[in-house]
Amino acid sequence: MNSSTVTPISTMDKLSKALIPTDTPPERVLQFGTGVLLRGLPDYYINKANQQGTFNGSIVVVKSTDGSTDEFARQDNLYTLVVRGVQQGQPIAENTVVTAISRVWAAQTDWKEILRLAQNPDLQIIISNTTEVGIQYVEESIFQHPPQSYPAKLTAFLYEVFKNSGGSKKRGMVVIPTELITDNGLKLRDTVEKLAKYNELGRLFMKWLKYHVRFCNSLVDRIVTGRPDAERYQQLGQELGYEDNLLTMTEPYRLWAIEGDDRVKEMLSFAQADSSIIIEEDITFYRERKLRVLNGTHTLSVPLGYLMGMETVYENNHHPVMSRFVQQLMLTEIVPTVPTDTMPDAGPAAIEQFARDVLDRFRNPHIVHLLPNILTQQTSKMQARNVATIQRYYDKFGKLPQHMALGFAAYLLYMKAVNVEGNTYYGERSAAGQTQSYPIRDEKADYFYQLWQTVDVHDPASVRQFVHSVCADTMLWGADLSSLPDFADTVTEYLSDMVTLGVEATAAKWLPA
Template identity: 65%
Template sequence: MTADPLDAHPTMAKLTRSTHPAPVFPEKILQFGTGVLLRGLPDYLVQKANNEGRFEGSIVVVKSTDSQTDEFSEQDNLYTVAVRGFQQGQEVTENVIVSAISRVLAAQTQWSEVLKLARNPKLQIIVSNTTEIGLNYVEESIFQNPPQSFPAKLTSFLYERFRSVGGSKAKGLVVIPTELVTDNGLKLRDAVERLAQFNELGKLFTKWLKFHVRFCNSLVDRIVTRPTDDSQKILQQEVGYEDSLLTFTEPYYLWAIEGDDRVRETLSFAGPSSPQIIIDEDINFYKERKLRVLNGTHTLTMPLGYLLGLETVADEMRHPTMSKFIESLMLNEIVPTVPHYDIPGMDKAAVTQFANDVLDRFRNPHLDHLLLKISLQQTAKMQARNVATLQRYYEQTHEVPKLMALGFAAYLLFMKVVREEHGQFFGEIALASGGSLNYPIQDDKAGYFYGDWKTVKERAPATVQTFVQSVLSDKTLWQTDLTTLPGFSDAVAKDLNLLLTKGVVKTLESAVA
């Protein structure tokens, strides 16, 4: 029996401050959340700035999900960020030991320690990444130990800060949520202000919140994951130590933060050597660019890739026909529609550069970005990411975007429900080796399509046309009538009929020929 080469290595020492000594800096940041995105972006960036002497601050992390912090304490709060991928055609390999986290506190059992930090005069910044619903307002007392919701925890912390500094202007804080929610800073501010009112915290606290606590909308863009078991073993062999918190990420990153000079001065870990940290009073350009180019392309191409039998985004980019479709769709139909300004870094060239960066990111063989994961709530994503792009394309060209039409047709085919089981809907694809594969359709509109697809008859183009017109004209799905876009409904119906009769491979090949 042959031994697994991945296991053929001596026992390695665990990553700790005794094996890898690191300086200790004043605690300047409070972070709500221990997830990989925070570890691979804000914490990583603070570490880089500390290494260059530009920030010299540490991070106190609050864990809300449970009281287990052994993962961090066993490694003295150190962990490694492994960066792998391509940038501008060049392969990037980097291992960074992050020592910027000073403590990890469990909210459930150490809330008094969290509140004690509010009295720290050196504290400047609060960062969060809970969940998309984590910013929602929940009516509750902030004097629980601890409060339940994240906004209530934050309100409790800010109130303790206000009381300890006597409402000092100089001791206000900058709060930066990174949750993937539109206007996340404004949403969090609203929840905190409502909790202050519900808990009758007084006019002076409300005034201090308004003038001295800055809530910043922000946009984060970086794929960060936990490595697979095999990748973990390989990476640990490379670095020469055991790291159970090892974090895997791509080279590209962007953190756009809506802020003024005060925010810029406070976030001293941003600067000329970190141009991907953008602090601007309006970050809408960056939000639109990511939503349309990266997210919109994912949504329009995922169904075709999955129906081809591919599993990941990297698989799509290795497929000669699919990769050509993705590049042409992105560069020729989506990029020209993205709003831009006549300002360096926010102009047409910046949109094109971002698109080329995205293609590099899609090609990254080190990331297992599953297509089925991208398919979650596909209908809502199609509306949010691509309807405005469609409309802008028509405004600019007065023509049918042929590749978008095919992407939309493939989405409709992906949403073809073949069976329901205990409230879960399933679609089906034919396998090249014979037989078929059922896949879950994780979409609130799956039941809607289950009913509508029953009206479509095999090899009956008229029924396909009627089905497409019915779906495209439904304003409850798209917040507009897509049949008003000249020729779009006909193009989608034609492509859907080809997908049903000729198959995905031949339809795709003819589209990019």
């Protein structure tokens, strides 16, 4: 594009209701959190349902953290969701102006107004995403303005609903946390009940809470990266014809699995708008599928790619050796081990299709997913995502999963710190012919640092002792990986090659074209 024909985005009209007139449906949803995941998934779904006429409800958003809500107010709470990527081999490019948000309030300054929403009989749905640490029990008064923790804010609001309705079952609520923790709904309910007891809210409130407030476990799956870099943002502004400071980038794939019965389905009528919203009484299958296939593949492949010099998931899945490794790891070793007993009919086909979708997602050039962000807390992720998968592979096939062993060896090398500054441990990798330092953000960094100090990398026996010691640590893995036939010895061979031949040469050696 000729630079002389480009209109600076700062001189364009700003997205607002003056530019795109919209109606505001009744406020039916209270949302705690302003993050991009909520904008790219639940808010998108509700907006879509409104457009289809299956919901007719708007969202009141509460900004739980400190900070201004002016960026929403300046745009009349509108924003553009930009979808880019590939789905089943077809390029996807969609732009949607999301108009479902009616108001955005700050908990720190607008708490009284937020509590007044409890008087609204239309408002029966609460959604949240307050990060993984948001659902924690903090012993505090819910009568502060505002309470500090999210569960305390939620308890205060539910108590206000209870008081205003006289404990009526007609004012029952559905609460759907989307925080990325297992059994998020059950954990949030437990925390709210503890706060209710601590604040002595009474037996009748506890009874109303038990019978008329449904806390639903849920699983969200969509990569939402928010506003892109300046160059891409300028390009999108030219395409859209207006400035949108809340512009949000996301991928085509989407899933929201919610545990609930027919009553929950009735209350969440927006679910009719999109087949990727799943409401079932047990969502274990969807959680297990994502944990093993998507997350497990990341944990076993990202250390290898990062040590070879990759920076993003896209790069990792376009490198000739790494792309082959990821695909073979996922399709031949991980997919066959995912349990299908919770979904016996559609299970195998659903897992296979999900894996194909994940490969499309990994290859999306429009989503910048940085490997260092994935590499945080690798040890706990390895235990949660991959140990059971390795064991299941042995149970099913009775032999070594070679790709998993190679990924595990790369993980051990990634955890090798060569320098310590304060409380931060640093490893080293070779990239573009240069040695680069990286921080090891893992609570087991010191554990591995101490073990690596005892290793002579040029002595195969020393490397073998290190690998067997780590694999046999049942406190680390909840299992003895050294007891699996050939696993520790093969990991030793791969690791020895990596420290002598180099990581990329080792991968090429064991993954021939």
